[in-house]
Amino acid sequence: MSVVEVTVKSQKGKCAFGHKVGDKIVFDGKSVKGDICYSALMVLLPKVYAMRYGVEFPWA
Incomplete structure (x- = not known):
């Protein structure tokens, strides 16, 4: 499992x-x-969980 870092890109x-x-x-x-x-x-938790297990999203 990996660390996932989220950065606010826009608001x-x-x-x-x-x-x-x-x-x-x-x-x-x-x-x-x-x-x-x-x-x-x-909003983020399902995506972070998936990314920690190797899912790659096109926007990540």
């Missing part, structure tokens, strides 16, 4: 949680490093 409007372009969140299988709102976590 539309203002994030209530304070995310901004350039912020990084690291998923290492044991913890999540960096601040992440529940909305972003729910």
Whole structure:
């Protein structure tokens, strides 16, 4: 299994949680490093899980 690092590439409007372009969140299988709102976590978690097991997405 691998570490997956997510970087905020763009932002539309203002994030209530304070995310901004350039912020990084690291998923290492044991913890999540960096601040992440529940909305972003729910969207990212299935993709991060898949990537940790070798799935390659064209946008990654």
